[in-house]
Amino acid sequence: MIQLHQVSKHFHNETAIRYSDMVFEDGHSYLLLGASGCGKSTLLNLIAGIISPDTGEIIINGRVMTNESQQVRDAFRIRSIGYIFQDFKLIEDMTVQDNIDILRLEGVDVSHAAGLFAALGMQEKRNKKVRQLSGGEKQRVAIVRALVKQPDIILADEPTGNLNFSIGEQVMRELAETARGKTLITVTHDERLASYFDHVVDMNEMTSGGLFDAPSDSREVM
Numbered sequence: 001m002i003q004l005h006q007v008s009k010h011f012h013n014e015t016a017i018r019y020s021d022m023v024f025e026d027g028h029s030y031l032l033l034g035a036s037g038c039g040k041s042t043l044l045n046l047i048a049g050i051i052s053p054d055t056g057e058i059i060i061n062g063r064v065m066t067n068e069s070q071q072v073r074d075a076f077r078i079r080s081i082g083y084i085f086q087d088f089k090l091i092e093d094m095t096v097q098d099n100i101d102i103l104r105l106e107g108v109d110v111s112h113a114a115g116l117f118a119a120l121g122m123q124e125k126r127n128k129k130v131r132q133l134s135g136g137e138k139q140r141v142a143i144v145r146a147l148v149k150q151p152d153i154i155l156a157d158e159p160t161g162n163l164n165f166s167i168g169e170q171v172m173r174e175l176a177e178t179a180r181g182k183t184l185i186t187v188t189h190d191e192r193l194a195s196y197f198d199h200v201v202d203m204n205e206m207t208s209g210g211l212f213d214a215p216s217d218s219r220e221v222m
């Protein structure tokens with residue numbers, strides 16, 4: 001279970017986001033819908049432990065991750081979280097296969113890659129460089145990379161954002177199917193994806209932007 005309690009984050013450009021308390025149950029899938037800039041990617045980066053909140057706690061399986069060191073959070077993410085980034089973060093000059101194999105350096109067992117490539121119709125593309133792929137193909141590589149370690153938690157940031165709707169729908173169906181039984185948190189502005197999820201949540205009601213109550217010393221330290 002993932003719990004957020006009183007979490008807020010502000011950036012030095014004075015953007016501030018406050019999230020409502022949230023609970024994500026194990027094995028359920030969630031679609032969080034929100035407009036551009038409302039704090040979707042920030043939320044996933046907070047859950048992934050890539051950034052830290054200014055206030056509040058993020059608790060995963062009873063462990064207060066916000067009290068842990070960056071090293072502990074990184075180790076947890078590598079082992080237990082599959083993150084499909086909004087901009088993929090693939091290495092364009094490497095082949096598809098090498099983008100997966102490089103995870104071995106982090107101790108990830110990549111032996112499930114072949115099955116995932118097959119499930120996503122990508123086995124023919126494994127020796128191509130990422131830069132030679134279409135947007136939909138890159139999206140699938142990003143999905144394989146996130147799922148290959150068989151994570152308990154999958155975070156997907158606009159997984160159809162770069163695709164036309166019919167390809168996007170197909171990729172979403174494939175992602176939902178391969179993620180079945182895991183905790184899947186997808187953020188998007190595209191409400192047409194709602195039917196693939198157990199729970200649909202309006203993020204515009206879960207976040208507030210602007211300078212609500214940024215820490216009083218924040219402007220002094222800038």
Ligand SMILES: Nc1ncnc2c1ncn2[C@@H]1O[C@H](COP(=O)(O)OP(=O)(O)OP(=O)(O)O)[C@@H](O)[C@H]1O
Nearest residue numbers: 011012013015034035036037038039040041042043
């Ligand atoms: N590293 C950063 N430095 C400064 N401001 C940031 C940073 N990251 C996010 N922000 C700001 O926080 C707000 C939320 O950004 P975020 O990327 O979470 O939005 P989003 O909902 O994912 O948007 P989109 O749908 O366009 O991807 C924005 O106003 C953004 O400018």
Ligand SMILES: [Mg+2]
Nearest residue numbers: 040041042086
């Ligand atoms: Mg975003």
